[in-house]
Amino acid sequence: MSRGKVYETQFGKMYQILLNKVLKKERTEEEFMQVLLWFGGYTPEQIQEMREDEYCSYKDFFDNAPCLNPNRTLIKGTVCRVRIEEISDPLMLEIRRMDKLVDELANGKSMDKILRKPEEEGHS
Numbered sequence: 001m002s003r004g005k006v007y008e009t010q011f012g013k014m015y016q017i018l019l020n021k022v023l024k025k026e027r028t029e030e031e032f033m034q035v036l037l038w039f040g041g042y043t044p045e046q047i048q049e050m051r052e053d054e055y056c057s058y059k060d061f062f063d064n065a066p067c068l069n070p071n072r073t074l075i076k077g078t079v080c081r082v083r084i085e086e087i088s089d090p091l092m093l094e095i096r097r098m099d100k101l102v103d104e105l106a107n108g109k110s111m112d113k114i115l116r117k118p119e120e121e122g123h124s
Contacts, residue, residue: 007059007091012051014058018102025106035101038115041067062094074116075100 022032036047050056075097076084084100087093104114
């Protein structure tokens with residue numbers, strides 16, 4: 001899927017694609033929703049409204065986020081053979097961060113590890 005195509009894909013369709021990925025691995029929609037809420041600062045009601053709005057794109061999800069979680073910058077590693085830390089396009093960076101979280105959820109990582117928190121100072 002090209003950048004433009006993923007940016008303009010209806011949010012409701014992307015939601016379903018990502019949800020299906022986690023459901024196939026026996027994770028729940030509630031866990032997936034928790035990831036979305038953590039990432040963008042939305043309420044469940046706002047997510048539902050965006051899912052139902054045929055004009056709401058995946059780009060809109062990121063652009064209109066009430067409060068992007070500052071700890072999302074702790075998401076590192078590779079997605080689709082691309083190192084997240086090396087992505088220069090701001091929107092693609094956020095999309096790949098979300099992809100990484102969904103991959104981790106689908107791969108069985110615990111929620112406390114997926115929803116990053118800064119390491120406490122003084123602890124190793």
